[in-house]
Amino acid sequence: MADTYRDFAHLAAREREGDDFAITVRARDPQRVVCAPHGGGIERGSSELAISIAGAQASLYVFEGLKRTGNSALHVTSSRFDEPRLLAMLAAATHVLAVHGESSEDRIVYVGGGDDAAASRLREALVAAGFTAQAHAVLAGRDPANVCNRGGTGAGVQLEVALGLRREMFGDVTRTGVRRKTPRFAAFVAAVRSAWFPARTPS
Numbered sequence: 001m002a003d004t005y006r007d008f009a010h011l012a013a014r015e016r017e018g019d020d021f022a023i024t025v026r027a028r029d030p031q032r033v034v035c036a037p038h039g040g041g042i043e044r045g046s047s048e049l050a051i052s053i054a055g056a057q058a059s060l061y062v063f064e065g066l067k068r069t070g071n072s073a074l075h076v077t078s079s080r081f082d083e084p085r086l087l088a089m090l091a092a093a094t095h096v097l098a099v100h101g102e103s104s105e106d107r108i109v110y111v112g113g114g115d116d117a118a119a120s121r122l123r124e125a126l127v128a129a130g131f132t133a134q135a136h137a138v139l140a141g142r143d144p145a146n147v148c149n150r151g152g153t154g155a156g157v158q159l160e161v162a163l164g165l166r167r168e169m170f171g172d173v174t175r176t177g178v179r180r181k182t183p184r185f186a187a188f189v190a191a192v193r194s195a196w197f198p199a200r201t202p203s
Contacts, residue, residue, distance in 0.1 A: 003075055003076055003077055003080070004073040004074075004075075005073075005074075005076055006076075006080060007076060007080050007081075007082050008076060008081065008082050008083040008084075009082075011074065011076060015073075015074065018066075019066065020065070020066055020067055020074065021040070021063065021064060021065055021066055021067075021074055022040070022063075022064045022066055023061075023062070023063055023064075023083065023085060024060065024061070024062040024064070025059075025060070025061055025085050025089070026054070026059060026060040026061075027059050027089075028054070028056065028057060028058055028059045028060070029057055029058055029059055030059060030089075030092040030093065031092065031093055031094045031095060032057065032058040032059065032093065032094070032095045032197075033058060033059045033060070033061065033089050033090060033093040033095070033096050033097070033151065034050045034053050034054035034058045034059070034060050034061075034096075034097045034098075034099065035050060035060070035061040035062070035086060035089075035096070035097070035098050035099070035147060035148075036049070036050035036051075036061070036062045036063065036064075036098070036099045036100070037061075037063050037076070037078060037081045037083075037086070037098065037100075037147055038063065038065075038074075038075055038100055038101065039062045039063055039064040039065070040062075040063075040064025040065040040066055040071065041064070041065040041066065041067060041071030042063075042064070042065040042071045042072065042074050042075050042101075043075075043100055043101030044101065044166065044170075044173045044174075044178055045101055045161065045166040045169060045170055045173055045178050046099045046100055046101045046161065047062050047064055048170070048178055048181070048185075049099045049159075049161065049169075049185075049188070049189065050062055050099040052185075052189045053097065053099065053189055053192050053193060053196070055193065057197060058097075058197075059089055059093070061085065061086045061089055063081075063083060063086070078098065078100070078141070078143075078146045078147050078148070078158070079143045079145040079146050080145070081147050086147065087150070090147065090150045090151050091152070092152070093151035093152060093156075094151055094152050094153050095118070095151065095153075095156065095196070096147070096148050096149070096150070096151040096156030096157070097148070097156060097157050097158075097159070097192075097196055098113070098141070098146075098147050098148035098156065098157070098158045098159070099159050099161070100158065100159065100160045100161065101160070101161055101162075101163065101166060102139065102160040102161060102162045102163065103162075103163055104162045104163060104164065105162070105163055105164040105167075106132075106162045106164045106165070107132060107162065107164040107165045107168060108131075108132040108133070108134065108162045108164070108165060109126060109131060109132070109133045109159055109160065109161045109162065109165060109188075110133075110134065110135065110136035110139050110159070110160040110162070111123045111126070111133050111134070111135065111157065111158070111159060111160075112135060112136060112139060112140040112141035112142065112157070112158045112160070113141040113142075113146070113148045113149065113155065113156050113157040113158040114141070114142060114144070114146075114148070114149040114154065114155030114156060115153070115155040115156055115157050116155075118156075118157045118195075118196065119135075119157050121195040121196075122157060122159070122191075122192060122195045122196060123135075124195070125191045125192065125194050125195035126188070126191045126192070126195075128191070129187050129188070129190070129191035130187065131165070131187075131188060131191065136160065139158075139160045141157075141158030141160075146158065157196070159192070161188075165184075165188075168182065168184045169181065169182055169184045169185035169188060170182065170185065
């Protein structure tokens with residue numbers, strides 16, 4: 001389905017921040033950014049995942065749909081999502097991880113993006129933790145304009161977490177919100193963090 005809005009300026013001219021959508025920006029490590037450009041009611045569960053993956057270490061950006069119904073209208077595809085606060089964060093970043101929700105009932109996460117080495121590490125960590133993780137021919141995240149690839153290196157990672165897997169993580173994903181976090185949520189976040197953050201060396 002085609003997006004309602006061609007870019008953020010088009011969206012912002014018709015939707016109201018604070019009523020229809022909210023933006024959360026948290027500055028931590030400027031070189032490492034986790035973002036969820038389709039959070040809240042747009043792709044439920046992606047906000048919670050991004051927040052927990054970023055933790056206290058990475059900078060965080062979340063765009064969330066707040067509408068009672070019709071949040072899908074707020075979806076601006078990743079190659080055209082150009083909200084200024086996110087672009088400012090990405091300009092300083094060398095490592096970008098974008099978290100999305102895919103719509104199928106499969107219990108799978110599709111790992112893509114322009115950073116092949118980082119994507120491979122994430123897939124391996126997720127598989128080792130008991131998840132099905134693989135590349136996707138269409139949801140590949142290879143476009144240079146994709147938010148995950150707009151950091152300083154021009155290559156980042158994209159996670160497309162299928163609805164079936166999000167149901168496992170949250171017990172339920174409904175119009176009224178994410179109900180609760182299950183042990184699968186914690187296991188997923190831990191696996192991603194283990195692969196995406198640099199390993200600590202003993203002091």
